[in-house]
Amino acid sequence: MAIAETVLEVILNGLQQGAIFALLGIGLTIILGTMDFLNLAHGALYLIGGYAGMFFIRETSLSTGYLHSIGVTTIGLGLGFAAAMVLVPIFGFVVGLLMERYVAEPFYDRPETDQLLVTFGLALIVQELIKGVVGGTTFQPASPSTIFGISVGGPITLPIVGAYPQWRLYLVGIAVVVIGLTYLIIEKTDFGLVVQAGTQDSEMVRMLGIKINRSYSLVFALGAALAAFAGLIGISFQTVSPQIGTEQALIPAFLVLVVGGAGSVVGAIFGGFVLGITVAAMTVLASQWAQIVLYAVAALVLLFRPEGLFGSTGVGE
Amino acid sequence: MSDERADGGVADSAAPSLLTRLSEHEFAVVGASALALLVFPFLLIDVLGLVGELEIPLLQPVAALLFVGGLVVTLAASVLNKVFPRALLERLAVIGAGALAVGSVLGVFVTDFSIGGYSGLPSLVLIYGIIVIGFNLLLGYTGLLSFGHAAFFGTAAYGAGIFSAQVSGSPILMLLFGTVLATLLAWPIGFLSIRRSGVYFAVLTLTFGQMLYFFALGPGAPLTGGDNGYSDVNVGDLFGVADLGTSLPFLESIEYVFVAVLFLGALAVANRVINSPYGLIFEALGENEQRVEFVGLNVFRYKLMAFVISGAFAGLGGALFVMHEAYIHPNTGYYWIQSGDFVIMTVLGGTGSLVAPVFGALTFEYIANVIPGLSLPVIGSVGSLWRLILGAVFVFIVWVFPRGIYGALSDLVGLVRRGAADDDGGEP
Numbered sequence: 151m152a153i154a155e156t157v158l159e160v161i162l163n164g165l166q167q168g169a170i171f172a173l174l175g176i177g178l179t180i181i182l183g184t185m186d187f188l189n190l191a192h193g194a195l196y197l198i199g200g201y202a203g204m205f206f207i208r209e210t211s212l213s214t215g216y217l218h219s220i221g222v223t224t225i226g227l228g229l230g231f232a233a234a235m236v237l238v239p240i241f242g243f244v245v246g247l248l249m250e251r252y253v254a255e256p257f258y259d260r261p262e263t264d265q266l267l268v269t270f271g272l273a274l275i276v277q278e279l280i281k282g283v284v285g286g287t288t289f290q291p292a293s294p295s296t297i298f299g300i301s302v303g304g305p306i307t308l309p310i311v312g313a314y315p316q317w318r319l320y321l322v323g324i325a326v327v328v329i330g331l332t333y334l335i336i337e338k339t340d341f342g343l344v345v346q347a348g349t350q351d352s353e354m355v356r357m358l359g360i361k362i363n364r365s366y367s368l369v370f371a372l373g374a375a376l377a378a379f380a381g382l383i384g385i386s387f388q389t390v391s392p393q394i395g396t397e398q399a400l401i402p403a404f405l406v407l408v409v410g411g412a413g414s415v416v417g418a419i420f421g422g423f424v425l426g427i428t429v430a431a432m433t434v435l436a437s438q439w440a441q442i443v444l445y446a447v448a449a450l451v452l453l454f455r456p457e458g459l460f461g462s463t464g465v466g467e
Numbered sequence: 468m469s470d471e472r473a474d475g476g477v478a479d480s481a482a483p484s485l486l487t488r489l490s491e492h493e494f495a496v497v498g499a500s501a502l503a504l505l506v507f508p509f510l511l512i513d514v515l516g517l518v519g520e521l522e523i524p525l526l527q528p529v530a531a532l533l534f535v536g537g538l539v540v541t542l543a544a545s546v547l548n549k550v551f552p553r554a555l556l557e558r559l560a561v562i563g564a565g566a567l568a569v570g571s572v573l574g575v576f577v578t579d580f581s582i583g584g585y586s587g588l589p590s591l592v593l594i595y596g597i598i599v600i601g602f603n604l605l606l607g608y609t610g611l612l613s614f615g616h617a618a619f620f621g622t623a624a625y626g627a628g629i630f631s632a633q634v635s636g637s638p639i640l641m642l643l644f645g646t647v648l649a650t651l652l653a654w655p656i657g658f659l660s661i662r663r664s665g666v667y668f669a670v671l672t673l674t675f676g677q678m679l680y681f682f683a684l685g686p687g688a689p690l691t692g693g694d695n696g697y698s699d700v701n702v703g704d705l706f707g708v709a710d711l712g713t714s715l716p717f718l719e720s721i722e723y724v725f726v727a728v729l730f731l732g733a734l735a736v737a738n739r740v741i742n743s744p745y746g747l748i749f750e751a752l753g754e755n756e757q758r759v760e761f762v763g764l765n766v767f768r769y770k771l772m773a774f775v776i777s778g779a780f781a782g783l784g785g786a787l788f789v790m791h792e793a794y795i796h797p798n799t800g801y802y803w804i805q806s807g808d809f810v811i812m813t814v815l816g817g818t819g820s821l822v823a824p825v826f827g828a829l830t831f832e833y834i835a836n837v838i839p840g841l842s843l844p845v846i847g848s849v850g851s852l853w854r855l856i857l858g859a860v861f862v863f864i865v866w867v868f869p870r871g872i873y874g875a876l877s878d879l880v881g882l883v884r885r886g887a888a889d890d891d892g893g894e895p
Contacts, residue, residue, distance in 0.1 A: 182666075260869070262666070266612070266669075267810070267865045268862055270861075271811075271861035273858075274854055274855070275855060277854075279855060281852075282855060401677070401803065404673075407670075408667060438681075438686045439681075439685070441677070442682055442685075442686075445674040445675075445678045446674070448670070449659075449674040452667055453671075456663055456667060
């Protein structure tokens with residue numbers, strides 16, 4: 151019984167982490183694949199999504215930071231999680247549009263290292279701005295108790311595992327739906343076709359008379375919206391601090407990218423869940439080694455299957 | 468220097484060519500740097516009790532005004548000149564540079580001038596200088612962007628620290644042990660990582676660095692002290708006689724002299740590598756890897772060598788760092804942000820020349836260590852906001868001056884020289 155219980159719990163925890171990884175990875179991979187743009191500020195989008203989510207969901211009392219110093223003690227709209235699920239991706243989408251227009255576009259023709267560096271600098275700026283404005287304190291996770299009138303808080307009794315936080319099951323469901331929708335957009339719509347064609351040969355797509363620049367903005371914004379949504383999911387069960395962007399999002403997103411294969415949405419989804427379950431399993435087996443094994447898996451894939459599990463060679467070389 | 472002449476700076480053709488010729492001589496490079504290092508502590512610490520402050524009213528504010536005003540005017544003119552090339556802006560740059568020069572002379576010799584800092588900072592800047600000189604061999608010349616150089620920095624730091632506690636506290640032996648350890652580690656990591664290029668290379672180096680980070684934090688804690696950091700560093704006397712902490716007149720401390728000598732040594736080695744036939748191939752790899760391969764050279768071997776050399780530089784820096792701080796934590800030793808800091812410093816300074824990254828190291832450490840102590844009118848104390856300022860400066864430099872601070876400075880010199888030539892009666 152004990153083994154079955156552990157295995158099931160590992161799978162559940164792995165699915166949660168994997169869903170976040172996959173959401174982040176999809177965004178990064180379509181941006182890299184389509185625009186050949188390396189976005190080190192992807193973690194910052196996760197961070198923005200997380201804080202925006204917290205702002206929409208509840209009222210949070212502040213103890214440090216600029217806002218506190220001018221007398222604002224609580225911020226937040228207290229709209230609840232359902233509203234945040236709509237507002238956060240929209241917010242992320244808008245941020246992504248602006249970022250594409252004003253940060254990414256001037257750098258499309260510059261060397262890859264310049265792109266890396268300017269977005270790395272941007273990630274620092276976003277993180278420090280948030281730290282400066284709302285303070286560097288760690289906030290509690292913003293898990294909802296009801297959503298659309300359905301009670302999602304508290305524990306639920308599962309067959310083998312026993313008591314398990316109910317919210318975390320819903321969370322996996324929501325993430326899977328969003329990932330599925332993204333998959334459909336990329337695989338089944340004309341827009342997705344343009345994006346995929348752009349991944350393989352953007353020059354050719356342009357010559358066919360398709361306004362790929364407009365698609366660029368949309369792809370970037372879509373990636374940003376997904377990262378922001380990942381942030382919202384993340385803060386609903388993990389603590390929130392300005393470091394979550396660089397510590398919990400950016401590096402995993404890159405690992406997912408290389409494991410799944412640059413430019414491949416299926417690869418990012420698969421890579422996300424593989425890495426998520428790896429971390430969850432190792433946390434149970436030998437928690438000190440969990441992160442080491444995560445990086446080792448990525449290194450092994452890079453060494454023995456450089457195109458990733460689903461990718462094609464050539465993107466990002 | 469040569470590209471300044473290329474974009475029209477024909478003002479005096481003798482001087483740049485002399486400089487160009489000089490910059491190819493190892494003795495000139497190292498000698499000039501040695502002179503610069505002699506005055507370097509003055510910049511960051513108030514060590515000038517020499518002349519004594521003259522009690523002339525208004526002189527200090529005037530000097531400060533000339534200095535800051537000159538700096539702002541020169542910078543503004545140079546940035547604007549990029550967008551609207553006008554002779555007026557060139558003149559303005561000359562005037563600004565003149566004010567800056569007068570302000571600095573007044574500031575240094577009459578009032579007790581420094582840009583702020585504390586003792587120990589000059590050594591720290593030079594330690595990072597050594598690392599980024601080596602890092603630039605890889606990034607600037609060979610064109611490989613590593614996001615895992617903290618692996619060598621941290622390993623050398625921990626190695627040297629543990630060595631000092633367990634075996635011997637002799638600084639020379641510590642450095643030797645740390646550097647050798649880092650070099651031995653750079654070999655296999657380079658051997659594996661070089662197989663991939665672009666982002667894949669960067670991510671691969673990053674994974675190795677992060678594995679070491681989590682090892683030092685968790686399973687390796689008995690050795691490294693884990694999250695508490697390693698503080699048993701026990702640095703002995705240099706050559707058995709000189710305590711590194713002894714302060715010296717003018718040159719801060721024995722430690723500074725020791726670090727400065729090593730810095731010059733590192734500079735000489737890097738200079739020799741770059742100007743050797745072997746090093747020319749590094750540069751060729753950065754320009755066009757395929758052609759190097761077609762010529763029949765073993766690309767892999769040269770890349771690996773560049774990687775190992777830069778790893779050794781990072782190792783030397785790491786060993787010096789632990790000597791300087793007497794403490795090392797996984798976050799400062801191994802975390803990928805540390806690797807990112809090396810990248811930032813190098814790019815901030817500029818990747819185009821050997822000493823350029825050192826300017827980046829100076830700027831970075833200045834922002835990290837001096838700016839937090841400042842207090843600004845609206846925001847109040849800067850404190851932990853320094854990374855915000857760093858990010859802003861970094862983005863600005865990458866955006867506007869792709870060749871880094873050093874490139875911007877040499878553009879500025881070119882501009883001022885052109886402006887001055889115009890004042891002297893136009894085209895010579």
